[in-house]
Amino acid sequence: MANLRAGLIGLGMMGRHHARVLRELPGVDLVAVADADGDPHGAAGPLPVLHGVEELIAAGIDVAVCAVPTAMHEPIGLALADAGVHTLVEKPVAHSVVAGERLVEAFARRGLVGAVGHIERYNPALQALRTRIADGQVGEVFQIATRRQGPFPARIADVGVVKDLATHDIDLTSWLAQSRYVAVTAQTTTRSGRPHEDMVAVTGRLENGTITNHLVNWLSPMKERVTIVTGSKGAFVADTLTADLTFHGNGVIDTEWDSVANFRGVSEGDVTRFAIPKPEPLRVEHEAFRDAVLGLRDHTVSLAEGLETLRTAEWVLGSAERTGADLPV
Incomplete structure (x- = not known):
């Protein structure tokens, strides 16, 4: 079976670590990265730095990691859901409960894996x-x-x-x-x-x-x-x-x-x-997300769980x- 084609949006302090782990993860190929503010940590490597989520989707990705500031989780997550892309969103799931509810509904409606990066569980x-x-x-x-x-x-x-x-x-x-x-x-x-x-x-x-x-x-x-x-x-x-x-x-x-x-x-x-x-928690988190997308087992933190945490x-x-x-x- 072909590797999952992964995209990453957000190349900041957390995004650079996601890029490293995605490159090391069996069964996954990091094929596209995006950040409107560029690549301050050199995380993109040989990949061109795209400007936004539309370009990331156009690269033909199966899965995405959203590591942008919290205020952008909702619009980027909704765009990825509309494109049929399974997505791991950094925590918190969104900037507000209402925004989180829209994300939960969008991914559920498309039957997609939507997960939240509550890394401490790992x-x-x-x-x-x-x-x-x-x-x-x-x-x-x-x-x-x-x-x-x-x-x-x-x-x-x-x-x-x-x-x-x-x-x-x-x-x-x-x-x-x-x-x-x-x-x-x-x-x-x-x-x-x-x-x-x-x-x-x-x-x-x-x-x-x-x-x-x-x-x-x-x-x-x-x-x-x-x-x-x-x-x-x-x-x-x-x-x-x-x-x-x-x-x-x-x-x-x-x-x-x-x-x-x-x-x-x-x-x-x-x-x-x-x-x-x-083991490194971030790698275990990515393994759980990959396995959920492949239908092997689901040990992710779901969007609904992330929403409950945000509500609290x-x-x-x-x-x-x-x-x-x-x-x-």
């Missing part, structure tokens, strides 16, 4: 964590907490930290727990002089009763990507920067002091860091607006 530490949660190794899940902090990335201009970064945490949390958000409360602030929020603190609750907490910002000099899942048997800590997964087991301390024994607490037990394979992100922003007022003194 991180080895989180993949292993999800398997171990499903196996019952942490017991009943009580809480999922994440910290995603670091300096401002030059690639972002048109959305704030909630839609750019916190969408990672919203998506991975629902995916790990296999449950959707039913409540969120948030606080945001803007400290860098840019038009969008650059720091958020979110608490939430999932439909299955799991409580959540997310600290996300672009204002920290150190980079941190940590997910902690606490359950009845202990806690998993996943560091997605290093793809390390550690389990802190509950210890058991017997006591004859009745008033203390009646308190059902836990103590520190054994700590285990797992040795796990560590907008709830977060709405909550921050409603709770922004100070308490009376």
Whole structure:
């Protein structure tokens, strides 16, 4: 069978990595790239840099990766859907829920694979964590907490930290727990002089009763990507920067002091860091997209899932607006 003919639109900070992986991916040929602003990172290689999505479609592509700024996801995605091109759209799926709904409908109507690049799902530490949660190794899940902090990335201009970064945490949390958000409360602030929020603190609750907490910002000099899942048997800590997964087991301390024994607490037990394979998440994401297009298996993050994450992100922003007022003194 002939290789899939792939096109890439957007040659910025993320697009350059998509170009590299597409060139390495078995069963896929990168045949066309486009960016109205040129190729600042030299990602095009020998390919001419086309100016827009129409030229990309005219190159005769089967699949596309959309790595343009968020505001352009909807028009470019709709053009690709109308042309019958299976598409992987970088996250967030769109700039608004209404735009996301139009994308979901367009790809569904044509029977096309539409996927969202929520790359954290493909991180080895989180993949292993999800398997171990499903196996019952942490017991009943009580809480999922994440910290995603670091300096401002030059690639972002048109959305704030909630839609750019916190969408990672919203998506991975629902995916790990296999449950959707039913409540969120948030606080945001803007400290860098840019038009969008650059720091958020979110608490939430999932439909299955799991409580959540997310600290996300672009204002920290150190980079941190940590997910902690606490359950009845202990806690998993996943560091997605290093793809390390550690389990802190509950210890058991017997006591004859009745008033203390009646308190059902836990103590520190054994700590285990797992040795796990560590493939590149972006490559695994592309393999999943390729396999879905070929009809082999579908491990993609669907447009509908991306839309649910975006809807939750907008709830977060709405909550921050409603709770922004100070308490009376």
